[in-house]
Amino acid sequence: xxxxxxxxxxxxxxxxxxxxxxxxxxxRLRFGDPARACRFLSELEDRVNTxxxxxxxxVHVAFTHRGLAALGLDAEILASFSRPFxxxxxxxxxxxxxxxxGENDPRHWDWGYSPGSEGPGWVDALVLVYATTxxxxxxxxxxxxxxxxxxxxxxxxxxxxxxxxxxxVPGEHFGFVDSIANPAxxxxxxxxxxxxxxxxxILLGYPNEAGLLSESPHMMAGAGGSGxxxxxxxxxxxxxxxxxxxxxxxxxxxxxxxxxxxxxEAVRLAAKMVGRWPNGAPLAxxxxxxxxxxxxxxDDFGYASDPDGLRCPIGAHVRRxxxxxSVPLVDxxxxxxxxxxxxxxxxxxxxxxxxxPGWPDPAxxxxxxxxxxxxxxxxxxxxxxxxxxxxFIQQSWLNARxxxxxxxxxxxxxxxxDWPANGGPNDFTIPERGGLHxxxxxxxxxxxxxxxxxxxxxxxxxxxxxxLR
Amino acid sequence: xxxxxxxxxxxAPIQGGRHAIRELGRLFAPLRAQLLxxxxxxxxxxxxxxxxxxxxxxxxxxxxxxxxxxxxxCLLFSTQYDGSQDDHLDALATQAAPVLLPIFRHCAGFDAxxxxxxxxxxxxxxxxxxxxxxxxxxxxxxxVGRIREEAKIYVMARACVEAGGxxxxxxxxxxxxxxxxxxxxxxxxxxxxxxxxxxxQGRLEQHRQRAIVGFTAYAVAxxxxxxxxxxxxxxxxxxxxxxxxxxxxxxxWLRVLEGQDADALAVEEAAGSNALDSRGQERxxxxxxxxxxxxxxxxxxxxxxxxxxxxxxxxQRLVVWGIDLRAAYWNTQGLLHGVxxxxxxxxxxxxxxxxLLFVSNYDGSWASYLxxxxxxxxxxxxxxxxHCSGFPRTRLLVFGGATDGPRxxxxxxxxxxxxxLWYSAYPTLSVQDIQRNTEVADGLRASLVDPAELRExxxxx
Numbered sequence: 065x066x067x068x069x070x071x072x073x074x075x076x077x078x079x080x081x082x083x084x085x086x087x088x089x090x091x092r093l094r095f096g097d098p099a100r101a102c103r104f105l106s107e108l109e110d111r112v113n114t115x116x117x118x119x120x121x122x123v124h125v126a127f128t129h130r131g132l133a134a135l136g137l138d139a140e141i142l143a144s145f146s147r148p149f150x151x152x153x154x155x156x157x158x159x160x161x162x163x164x165x166g167e168n169d170p171r172h173w174d175w176g177y178s179p180g181s182e183g184p185g186w187v188d189a190l191v192l193v194y195a196t197t198x199x200x201x202x203x204x205x206x207x208x209x210x211x212x213x214x215x216x217x218x219x220x221x222x223x224x225x226x227x228x229x230x231x232x233v234p235g236e237h238f239g240f241v242d243s244i245a246n247p248a249x250x251x252x253x254x255x256x257x258x259x260x261x262x263x264x265x266i267l268l269g270y271p272n273e274a275g276l277l278s279e280s281p282h283m284m285a286g287a288g289g290s291g292x293x294x295x296x297x298x299x300x301x302x303x304x305x306x307x308x309x310x311x312x313x314x315x316x317x318x319x320x321x322x323x324x325x326x327x328x329e330a331v332r333l334a335a336k337m338v339g340r341w342p343n344g345a346p347l348a349x350x351x352x353x354x355x356x357x358x359x360x361x362x363d364d365f366g367y368a369s370d371p372d373g374l375r376c377p378i379g380a381h382v383r384r385x386x387x388x389x390s391v392p393l394v395d396x397x398x399x400x401x402x403x404x405x406x407x408x409x410x411x412x413x414x415x416x417x418x419x420x421p422g423w424p425d426p427a428x429x430x431x432x433x434x435x436x437x438x439x440x441x442x443x444x445x446x447x448x449x450x451x452x453x454x455x456f457i458q459q460s461w462l463n464a465r466x467x468x469x470x471x472x473x474x475x476x477x478x479x480x481x482d483w484p485a486n487g488g489p490n491d492f493t494i495p496e497r498g499g500l501h502x503x504x505x506x507x508x509x510x511x512x513x514x515x516x517x518x519x520x521x522x523x524x525x526x527x528x529x530x531x532l533r
Numbered sequence: 534x535x536x537x538x539x540x541x542x543x544x545a546p547i548q549g550g551r552h553a554i555r556e557l558g559r560l561f562a563p564l565r566a567q568l569l570x571x572x573x574x575x576x577x578x579x580x581x582x583x584x585x586x587x588x589x590x591x592x593x594x595x596x597x598x599x600x601x602x603x604x605x606x607c608l609l610f611s612t613q614y615d616g617s618q619d620d621h622l623d624a625l626a627t628q629a630a631p632v633l634l635p636i637f638r639h640c641a642g643f644d645a646x647x648x649x650x651x652x653x654x655x656x657x658x659x660x661x662x663x664x665x666x667x668x669x670x671x672x673x674x675x676x677v678g679r680i681r682e683e684a685k686i687y688v689m690a691r692a693c694v695e696a697g698g699x700x701x702x703x704x705x706x707x708x709x710x711x712x713x714x715x716x717x718x719x720x721x722x723x724x725x726x727x728x729x730x731x732x733x734q735g736r737l738e739q740h741r742q743r744a745i746v747g748f749t750a751y752a753v754a755x756x757x758x759x760x761x762x763x764x765x766x767x768x769x770x771x772x773x774x775x776x777x778x779x780x781x782x783x784x785x786w787l788r789v790l791e792g793q794d795a796d797a798l799a800v801e802e803a804a805g806s807n808a809l810d811s812r813g814q815e816r817x818x819x820x821x822x823x824x825x826x827x828x829x830x831x832x833x834x835x836x837x838x839x840x841x842x843x844x845x846x847x848x849q850r851l852v853v854w855g856i857d858l859r860a861a862y863w864n865t866q867g868l869l870h871g872v873x874x875x876x877x878x879x880x881x882x883x884x885x886x887x888x889l890l891f892v893s894n895y896d897g898s899w900a901s902y903l904x905x906x907x908x909x910x911x912x913x914x915x916x917x918x919x920h921c922s923g924f925p926r927t928r929l930l931v932f933g934g935a936t937d938g939p940r941x942x943x944x945x946x947x948x949x950x951x952x953x954l955w956y957s958a959y960p961t962l963s964v965q966d967i968q969r970n971t972e973v974a975d976g977l978r979a980s981l982v983d984p985a986e987l988r989e990x991x992x993x994x
Contacts, residue, residue, distance in 0.1 A: 143811050147818065157822035161898065279939060393873040393965075403908060449939075451900055459826075460901040466829060469965035471687070485827060487961060499991050502695060 069251040069263050069270070073301040073522040076113040077124045077192065078266065078446055079252055081243065081412055085122065085194040086229040087201035088414045089221060090307075090442060091208065092175060092516075093189040095134045096216030099533040101188075102135060103213030106530035108191070114523045116253050121204060122194040125526065126305045126518035128152065131188030136532050141298050144281040148450040149304055149517045153177075161455055163463045166482030168512035174309070175222065175514035187516045190222075190307060192444075198225040222309060222442060222514070228415040228423075236415050237312040237439050238334070238477075238509075239424035241344035245363045245386060247408040259363065265453070266410050266446050268299035273406045278448035281519075292528055301522025303446040306409075306454045308515035310478065311440040314420045317509045318430040327427050333503075334426070336494050337476040339380030342424065346382070351375035366390065368397045373495045378468045381477040384461045392468035409445040409453050416442055440513065450517060465490055476503070478510045538586065538670050539618055540879050542892070543610040545640035545661040547592070553639040554592060554606060560636055561590060561953040568956055569827060575681055580956040581629040584615040586677055587877060587894045590636070590954040591834050598838050598887060599922050608640055609834070611892050613877040615676040618662075626655035663890075666850070667857030668879040669869045672967040677958045683970040684962060689714045690973055691994050703987045711977050724978050788928065794842060820951045825899055828960035830876070833899070835891045835948045837921035839882065846886060849920040853880050856913060867964050871909030874902055876964055880917070889921060896963040903942050911935040923947070969993055 071079060082088075095101040105125075113122045127135075129150050133142055142150070151158065154170035154177040164170060170177035178185035191208055195201040202225060209219050228235035228242075236242040248260040249267070264272030268280035280299030294300065321330040331354075335341045341354035348365045351374070366389035370376060376383050378392070388404055389397035417439030422428025447453035461467060462475040465487045474481075476492040489505040521529065547553050568580065581588055591609040598604060614621045625633060630650055637643050637657055647653040672680065693699065693710045700706045715723050825831055839846050860869060860878075869875050878893035895902045906914055914935040919927040925940045927933045935941040962970075976990040 157819075157825065160826040274936075274938060276937065276939070395871075399908075452904065452938075456898075456900055456904070459898045464897060465961075466896060466963040466965065469963070469969065471691075471966060471969075486829065495992075500694075500994065504695060 069249065069267065070301055070522075071116045071252065072114055073524055074114060074116075074267065075124050075302075075520055075522070076115060076117055076119065076122060077194075077412060078303055078410065078520065079116045079249075080118065081246070082122060082194045083229060083232045083234060084118070085120070085196055085201075086227045087195045087198040087225060088227065088442075089193045089195075089198070089201040089205040089225050090223075090414075091191040091193070091205055091219050091221055092187045093131070093191060094184075094186065094218040095131060095188045096218070098134060098136050100213040100216040102530050102533040104211055104217060105135075105213075105526065107211040107213065108208070109523070109526050109530050112523065112526065120196060121200070122192075123204070123208075124192040124194075124520065125189055126192070126307075126520035127189045127529075128187050128516050128518055130186060132519070132529070134188050135529055137529070138283065141281055141283045144283075144298070145519065146279060146281075146304070146450060148455060149519060153306075153308075153515050153517050158455075160485075161459050163458065163480035163483060163486070164512055165485075166480065167508065168480050168482070173512065173514040175220070176309075176516045177514070185514075190305075190516070190518055191219075198227050201225060223416040223440075224418070224438070226415055226417040226419065226439065228419060234414075235424060236413075236441055237314050237417075237419060237423070238317055238338075239426055239429065240338055240340065240342050242415075242441075243411055243413065244340070244344050245382070246411055249410075261405050261408055264448055265406065265408055266303055266448055268302050268304075268448055269297045270448075272448065273402075293524055298525055298528075299519070299521075300525070302525060303410075303448060303520050304450050305518040305520045306443070306445045306447070306450065306515070307518060308443040309416075309440065309513040310443050311437065311511045311513045313436040313507075313509050313511070314423075314429055314439065315432075315434060315436050316507055318426050320507055320509075321426075322430050331426055333494075336377050336380060337492060339376050339382035342426075347376035347380065348383075366397065368400075374497065377492070377494050379470065379473045379476065379493055381462075381475055384467060384475050385457055387461070407453055407456055409447045409457065412444040412446065414442050414444070416440060440510070446520070476506055480512075481506060481508045537617075537674070538613060538615055538676075538877070539621070540613045540665055540668055540877065540892075541611065541618060541621060541658075542663050542665065542879070542881060542890070543658055543661045544593075544607050544663055544883050544890075545637070545642055545657070547606045547608050547639055548641040549639060550606075557592065557608070557636065557639055557953070564632070565954050568954070574960050575684065579677070579958060581612070581632060582614070582621075582624050584621065584624065584677060585956070586613045586615070586680075586958050587832070588612045588954075588956040589832060589834065589892075589952045591950050591952050593836060593950060596838075598884075600841055600887070604884065605641075608636070609890075610637075611834075613894070622655055622658050622662075625658060626651040630654055663881050663883045666853045666880045666882065667860060669856075669860035669864065669875060669877065671867050671869075671876045671964040672971075673865055675967065675971065680959055680962065680967055680970070683974040684959065684966070686714060686718070686974040686977065687966075687970040687994075689717050690977065694991075694994050703984065703991065704982060707981060707987055707990070711980070714977060791927065794840065794845065814947070818946065821946070821949055824951050824955065828957065829963065830894060830896055830957050830960050831899060831902070832952060832955045832957075833891070833893045833895065833902070834950045834952060835945060836950055837889045837891075837918065837923070837948050839887055839889055840920050840922060845920040849882075849889065849917065852913075852916045856880070856917065867968055869910075870913050872902075872905045874905060874964060889918075894957065896965075900942075903945060904938070907935055907938045907941060911941075914941070918944075 108123070108125055111123045112125055113119050129142065129145060129152060148158070153162070159165050159170065173185065175185050176187060193201045193205040195204055205221065208214060228237065233241055234243045249263045250260045251263050262271055262273045264270035264278035268278050270278055272278045280297055282298050283296045321333050325333065331342065335347060340346050341350065343354060343357045345355050346362060346365050348367055348370060349362065367376060367383060367387065368389045371390065386404060387400065389400045391400040391403050394400050394403060419439065420429045420434045421432040445454060463479050463486070465472050465474050467473065470493060472487045472490050473493055474490040479490060481489045492503040492506055494501040579585065589611050593607040593609055595606045596604045633654060634650055637654065638645065642661060643653070643657045645653055647656050690710055693713050699709055711724065715721060718724065839849060864870065867873060869878065874896040876894040881890050882888065883890060915927050915933065918924045924944060925933065925935070925937050973993050981987050981990055
């Protein structure tokens, strides 16, 4: 099996994180008349970027299961998508898997869920627009509603754009550099990296790390229009896109850390929680103090030499989300790496909303005392298997109170604390030479505001969808 | 006397068809609601008995096997408990009768006139109890009471450290913690009970004979088969080449047989009523998911039809027997074939040897549990389930099969049966929690003085 990727058919966002495009505007779409929606899609298809390129403006589209159904896609193809995608993010059982209970319950979301099957919260498709500035992206997003066929579609922007990319370095509202460790795909430009993973971990219809083709929605040979898709592989060159709007409570975060602490100690504690210093330098390498800012924060490190978490706590956010060469309860770095390579996700998140005055200086942010709300992260990630990648990380690594044999620790940054059945408020343990230092009953710093499981099709499949009617 | 954990599985046909199943549903609903209600688990009254670690009721729907024979609906009741089976049956028949009687009344073979209720119930349970083939225990030698008490001790000791105000000297600090915990437990002497027993003796003593026979048989067979053949081939005598050839021929022949039999298994799967259409699958999945992730722990109950060939059934017995030996004497430290998240698991065949039952209680999500199995134990898994209809294709019994993770998971999911009721005596504790709590409690019981030991003990808090 060749691993070269048909890049010309892959939407560029999967191949390129657009660090040079600081602006972004995300729209959620509700389709009305299916024929006109298809008309709109055929116009949109001309504008969607594919191929491994570096455009100065980009448009991308992804669909939810209900969106594909609304277009009139064949029931057999719809049924061949993976279960999480078919069920959607807000299905009752998924809430327990994802920790979307209590404050994070879909009933409180701004979008992505409505009681009843036809409420206003639901999403049929997402259009993601990128440009050099937020204003440019917003203007480009406006143009979408002028395309032929758009008159029957309802457009809503997800949240106020608010880019925190500075000079190509992505930031986030707590004041940390973000999106550092992302897997490179074999068969693409970036695959020189030693950590490159098989394309089938992200793209559908390609060989994955187990040497099997990633599961992909398909259609029976001879079905109408199947000729336009090779081997009836409907998902080929596409990927599942997880979207979660996570509100960040910057005030709550820093005022908690500054309680009775000097600035240096507060920042050190924050770094212990994150697993990296604000400038992105990993604690695994710089455990004592933040090194001078560097452009390359480094991704080639592990935790095997730090089994007790004295440098980077075992429960730190980045160590939980990707334990690299030391998966808890697994013997040996080799075995760990084999496991983590099958759990990677390709993150494409962007901050939204205005930063707290003084960002990214912790002391100033804390002093600004800005009310929480209205800012956070549009967490976006691609993966080929939502269940064993995104959901696994969320459930078994981030939200798991028993991670690495701990008693009641969950992710110090993003976990849901309002979850009585899962132990309620949780702790964060920092192993230190003289014993353990434990932060008890952490407040909730991140709150779920809306989300959806989407499918971002390849160009050929998008064309097929546009011609459904 | 070393405390011992065992498992009981009772399977009996349900009498009265759909109506009886509906009636049972009505009995289970309030019990289920009671087990799921809020509040700390360790303050709740135990379900059935104080000696029960886990309990479940499962309804096995009517099913047509690969032999084309229709099986009636069955009620499955399974417990993992402390002590001997006799004591357990006695206690169930007396103390748990108010819960069990109305339920088992719906089973064929329950004779309410056999005597007073406890006698009738005991006779019924004994008659329908199915022998366990293989049994694995994650946290050896610990009773429910001990697990719950040691969880408390750990929380107390931790709270002392977190409250602060303790002496700086490690030994003094330890003594202070020990004193406070002892007070909370009810005064001096509360920590004087003996430290936990070694994990292995219990079953070794019980089954010493079987262990010796088992190990010897395995060793002899292994050495004879493999090394004997290899040495023979390695010799430069005239025999070497023909023997090698014969070996290759035999393996090839077995492989062909296996392939043919796999076809037969696939046909059998299609002939049985297990194959669900996509709507049925959706409903099945939804019913399973509705019961999952309510707690940190989860459960799995899976029923599969064994192939009709006697060789397959004999091989299955051999493999599961090997697993039992391994679980009893090798995997005694909380890992079964490298899987760290299992509290209890057991295998048995029922339905006159035609159906295989797997029951387990585990930590974390279904996905991570299954992935652990695929990553650490694909070969044993394949060796067990490859004799069942519908299993992903295998090569030489242990290759292929479960290594195809997604297919294996679909297979497992399709054969999983949702429980009507599932109870855990400590639903938020993981196997690692229990292990650590014991170490912390034992550390207090032992009155440590050695600085190195003290440091180690504090690191566990």
